[in-house]
Amino acid sequence: METKKVLIVCALAVLLVGFGITSDVLAGEAESEASSSGRVAPEGASAEVFVVGGLGAAATATDVWHVLCGAGTNHLAVDVADNGGFDGVRIGVCGHDSGGNPARCTIAPDGGVSVFIDPASSDLPGAYYVTFFKSVSGTAENYDSFIQCHNAAHGSVSTTVVLVQNQ
Numbered sequence: 432m433e434t435k436k437v438l439i440v441c442a443l444a445v446l447l448v449g450f451g452i453t454s455d456v457l458a459g460e461a462e463s464e465a466s467s468s469g470r471v472a473p474e475g476a477s478a479e480v481f482v483v484g485g486l487g488a489a490a491t492a493t494d495v496w497h498v499l500c501g502a503g504t505n506h507l508a509v510d511v512a513d514n515g516g517f518d519g520v521r522i523g524v525c526g527h528d529s530g531g532n533p534a535r536c537t538i539a540p541d542g543g544v545s546v547f548i549d550p551a552s553s554d555l556p557g558a559y560y561v562t563f564f565k566s567v568s569g570t571a572e573n574y575d576s577f578i579q580c581h582n583a584a585h586g587s588v589s590t591t592v593v594l595v596q597n598q
Contacts, residue, residue: 490568498578501589
């Protein structure tokens, strides 16, 4: 049931972004401030790909980030840290390509950091979407994430990250 809910949330986010029905289109860019959780960027990552966000109390609260990967991209790497503490609310992230291929998702342990995912279809430069969601309604939850385009040797490639939906 959990997997089905994640896929529905991710599909809805991709659909809303695709049709341009987002509330804060291009509202903000990736944060470059230091992590409040003290996390360190993975090898090869730069400060421009560290994002900080928060999800509102609604069950459908979803943040969507547009990621533009430059020439030489082999894959997109994404993780998420649940910065809400040990409260029973889990934060997840899905990576999508712009062609509508199925997303790859991961969920952070309560108060912890998820593993890195790379969408299976991210074999080329271009546009991708990263969506963040939470497991339950009734409380707001903060997160942070490293989002980075990599080449085949896992070195950083030009990555531009822009917030397109903030809920």
